[in-house]
Amino acid sequence: RKEVEQDPGPFNVPEGATVAFNCTYSNSASQSFFWYRQDCRKEPKLLMSVYSSGNEDGRFTAQLNRASQYISLLIRDSKLSDSATYLCVPRRGKLIFGQGTELSVKP
């Protein structure tokens, strides 16, 4: 089993929709995570850090479910500019990235 697995997508949603995708992890010692956003052929940029209590930043909410070993990212009121690939990373060790979830927001 891979250390980090993500829904590959693509998720195609209309503007204004709410969308959520998950990232599962195998190492139970992971207690916090990063979500990065990556535009096509650009560098990843930090979206948010996620701790046991979760995190919320505007339209973005991330939650950690330690019992089931996954983290989720919820995006409300999707914008066209949210179209990107979202990468999750357990915040420990060598920072193993998931393969990313592609989101496409359509007009």
Place this chain on the structure above:
Amino acid sequence: DGGITQSPKYLFRKEGQNVTLSCEQNLNHDAMYWYRQDPGQGLRLIYYSQIVNDFQKGDIAEGYSVSREKKESFPLTVTSAQKNPTAFYLCASSVRDMGEQLFFGSGTQLSVL
């Protein structure tokens, strides 16, 4: 402005040739990393360095080499032993050790002629 500079943006390699990708940072970060990204895939760690004159292999180090002679610089050489070098290469740095936020350069697309 502080940041990480990668060059060149595009690079072409002939068969049997070694090529070097440049990575420079002025963030005063101790740790630096090289990742490889293939289409539709996440980032895979090639090499990392947590201090000058020291570096460690990542998950896919075969066919690559690095040096860390200065804190600011972490060049990656793709050798002729790397048989499938076509990929997007990303350099990153973090303040100290692993598990911290990564700051990325803008990447180098390497292709084989």
